[in-house]
Amino acid sequence: MNIGELILVAIESIKSNKLRSFLTTLGIVIGIAAVIAVVGIGQGGRAMLMQEMEKFGTNMFGIWVNYRDGESFRLDDLQINDITVIKENVPQVKYLAPASYGQMQLRGSKGHKSVQVIGTTADYAQVRNLETVWGRFIRDDDAAVGRRVIVLDERTALKLFGPGNPVGKKVMLMSNSAVVVGVIKSDSSMLGFNSQQIAYLPWSFLSRLNGWEVIHELQGSASSKEEVEAAMNLSKKILERRHHAPNHYYAYSLEQEMESANKVTGIMTLIIGCIAGISLLVGGIGVMNIMLVSVTERTREIGIRMALGARRKDILVQFIIESIVLCLLGGFIGIILGYGGALLVARLAKWPPLVSGWTVLLAVGFSVAVGLFFGIYPANKASKMDPIEALRRD
Amino acid sequence: MIKINNLSKTYSTGAFTVPALKGITLDIAPGEFVAITGASGSGKSTMMNLLGLLDRPSEGSYLLDGMDVSNLNDDDYARLRNRKIGFVFQAFNLLPRLTALKNVELSMLYAGTKHEERRKRAVEVLTLLGLEDRLHHFPNELSGGQNQRVAIARALINNPAIILADEPTGALDSQTGLEIMSIFQELNRQGTTIVLVTHELNIARHSRRILRMADGLIINDEEIARPLDAHNEIQALREKGGRA
Known part of the structure; x- marks a missing residue:
């Protein structure tokens, strides 16, 4: 059974439980939206800052009294x-x-x-x-x-x-x-x-x-x-x-100022990135939970597929793909929402929104990783079923 | 086709071991139509699971289509189930979310058959079973008899060595049951090897050989010189219905 077929099977199964699938992916949606929005806003802001500073010429420096050290x-x-x-x-x-x-x-x-x-x-x-x-x-x-x-x-x-x-x-x-x-x-x-x-x-x-x-x-x-x-x-x-x-004088350069500005935005990105990470974790656990329910509900289906010649590997891959597709779905919604958020903030703050291809790729990668990681356990459980037991179940 | 020698199966639940099959020796030749009957607990389900490669024997050997399958791994079992065995179950066991066509295609999916080929063959076999206008119906839109015919189509689709039918008429009314038996008889006349597991003697008597099981052993192996003909029975039923 090739991957294309498996993806179709996964989509069928997700479609047959639309509301549940949507609620399940909500955690992923929020996580990915947060990542995209934060990175987009951060990158846009940074680009704006750089652009502004370039106006002065990056060669600029200044010297004044070292107030910082109490002079x-x-x-x-x-x-x-x-x-x-x-x-x-x-x-x-x-x-x-x-x-x-x-x-x-x-x-x-x-x-x-x-x-x-x-x-x-x-x-x-x-x-x-x-x-x-x-x-x-x-x-x-x-x-x-x-x-x-x-x-x-x-x-x-x-x-x-x-x-x-x-x-x-x-x-x-x-x-x-x-x-x-x-x-x-x-x-x-x-x-x-x-x-x-x-x-x-x-x-x-x-x-x-x-x-x-x-x-x-x-x-x-x-x-x-x-x-x-x-x-x-x-x-x-x-x-x-x-x-x-x-030590009476203090010299500064635009380079330094940019670096410290970058440091501040970097810390903010890190904090919100952590929140996004936690959201993804919670979302992933939600996906795992629903996948476990799904595996139990579809025990008979698993038995039938096994009787018809599905290898344990086929069942494993089927459920992992389903979990990944579920997370990717959440990821795509998250990307759209996150991009919208970044666009909105950028519009309000009048700087260019910057959601790079890398960010999107990263978000997609995260979705796949979460789906894979949290899909393995339920999928493994499904693939380990005894076909006779599974066929007997209602 | 099937050559079983001293096959036994023992289930162990904790401290207890329950023998389900106690050393069965059996030959089934190509083209045979065999019914396995017996009361519940006689071992016929275990027999069915072993023949269908859903389970492994504890002892003994099993040659299927000339190949010793007693000591293969799970993946090989899956492949053999896919290629050599067609299952027909009492409860049809169709996937409710798939159309008749897709259900029939499922076996070929695991065989790695290409999409166009799958579609073509599934339509062919379903047409053969009189379901050409039910291709895109879901199981819950079909009658029991129609569902069982879809299941038979699915069992036939990979040209298996044997069809294993486990109480295939158990969920159907008697006339629909006869219709299904008539399909099996027709398939058998065309050369398909069929093993039928049933506890109903009336159904078993449509086969050409009846194996009676009790306590994990075959206690009677009987050739049926003149099996019942399901087609005639249906005719008779119709006439009777007409007269009444």
Whole structure:
């Protein structure tokens, strides 16, 4: 008896008990749906995260004070000279920019808005992959000459001046004025890095406005992905040496952030994977239970088949196939439900659903494995029956 | 066809051993129509199970179709049951979820016959038994006589060496029983070897040889010079019914 015939026999028998078969596979359905949904959502989320981070360039790194280890920030911890020294001594560092953060009320011809201002240099645009819509970003000579210029992001520009090119117009900040030299593209990023409205000033100009010099953070990019590690570590060393402050600085890279993000999603996947595993186990036991009932109910059928020439192996395979088909059925329903779930979450979270062929294959594999594992015992019991006894049974 | 020498079967249940067959020697030639009769407990069921390769003898030898089958394994037994033996049971033993056609195909399925061939032969044999318009009916849609004919078709389908019929008329009314016996007689006339197990003497007398069993032994082995003819009996019944 070939496998095709056996599968048909199995389907016949499952069809003759539709409700029972459906209830039996429910555990498998839930288990597989959970696996597919979780993996799908996880993979989609991860892909989204990667995509977002790629936008910044994966070569990016940053250095600030090591708050994690309880160090506290002093105004002179990061100085503009540090940048010069690092750039001269660390060839792996391609761009390095200071970032001095503040909040300011900006006033234009059409309106006003309180935005985050970042005092920085020309390199910042390279580090953060900023795109200019109009005009230009801050240039190195702005700082040198002490120009009072400002770069707005699109949304801030719209708020202050209405639609159109605002380059050359005047912005009032506190009691000072600055000329708009450029507008950069607002990024509607998922991760919220750039979602705030931002204005960029030359670092020296911001220092003058504030009345003190401060750099909160250095942001740089390495010349290649492989050199990020070296770039940030060497930069950190130089800072420690120049400020005689070992362990005072903390360097991070997007690579690291991605890894820790992956770790978090990995743990979540593991937890829900365990739940799915338990569900599959419970489902499998349900399948075994029903198969045992089925074997008992069909004792006479087994006897008849044996009398007609079924070998013990034929009976064994018949019931194992039935168990596998039952689980596969649950698996397929689970895949559809799980995919639907992943699609729904992806739609809500606005990221691409990603249920890979591998995941589906894995789910199918799991179904078959559960069916096989929990089908063996009942099938074995069926195949061990004495044909005379079996024929006598009602 | 069948050559049995000093065959015995003992069942042991815990401390007790119950002898069911106590050394039977028997020859059945090709083309014979043998009835085994006896009261319940006489050993005829055990005899049937041993002949049908559903059970193994405790002692003695059994040659089926020239082959010694006393010491074969389960798989060989299954294969021999499939190829050499056609069972007809009292309770028909059709699979309720399969149509007449599928039930008949079942034996061929285990013989590994190809699908088209199976279909063709099953239709042929069912037609031979007058069931050509019942191919796609399920057992619960057929009468007892029709079901038994499906079962006979199933038994015949692999061209077995012998047909083993265990009380084949036991679940049928007397006229339907006669119809079944008439089929067996016709098959036997065409050369099929038939072993019939029954406790009804009237049924046994349709065969050409009656073995009477008691206490695990054959106590009487009798050639029937003039067996009853089921076909004539049915005619007679019809006439009587007509007159009344």
